Each structure stands twice: as structure tokens, then as C-alpha cells.
Amino acid sequence: MLAIALTESNVNYNAKHQDGFTIGIGGIKSIFWADLLSNVNPNSLEAIDIIISHLIDKNDGNIYQAIKDYKGADKNMKTTDKCWNLYKQLEKQQ
Numbered sequence: 001m002l003a004i005a006l007t008e009s010n011v012n013y014n015a016k017h018q019d020g021f022t023i024g025i026g027g028i029k030s031i032f033w034a035d036l037l038s039n040v041n042p043n044s045l046e047a048i049d050i051i052i053s054h055l056i057d058k059n060d061g062n063i064y065q066a067i068k069d070y071k072g073a074d075k076n077m078k079t080t081d082k083c084w085n086l087y088k089q090l091e092k093q094q
Helices: 002-009 045-058 063-071 078-093
Strands: none
Touching: 002 045, 002 063, 002 078, 045 063, 063 078
């Protein structure tokens, strides 16, 4: 979750994203995740946690694939790899 917040917004709740539909700390497109986040502020760490947990379950525990899906990566894996490497570094520190 922290790796996503860092790579999406540098942990900035007021982050502006290029497309105008993506919001805040998690870079979440609230319209896309409306059903999953019906009772949660989409500009929150809780929203990131709910979405990434959902994607980890969907990908049978494959965290890299979950991050890839979260980032919406298809061919350009730069942001996915950056987030994955940061995630691994943070895991080592725990």
C-alpha cells in the first residue's frame, strides 16, 4: 500500500493526475472502483488497501500482477517495476 501511495502521488492527498479522472494519494479512478469503494473515501490509504487486496485475491496471491493491474500497465512496465522494487525494499525493512 505504501509503495503504491509513494509511486502514485508521493503520499500526497492533493496530487493532481494528468487525466483529470484519477484522484489523490492512490491515483484511483473512483468511477472504475465505485462498487468496491461504495462506503470508502477513494482518496485514502484504506481505498488503496481495499483495491490492492482485491487484485491480489483476483491474481491468486501474485502481488506483482496485482500491482500491474492497479497501475493499468499493459506494455510499459516502468511504473509497475518501480512500485514492485519499492515494495520489495519496504518488505525487507520490516
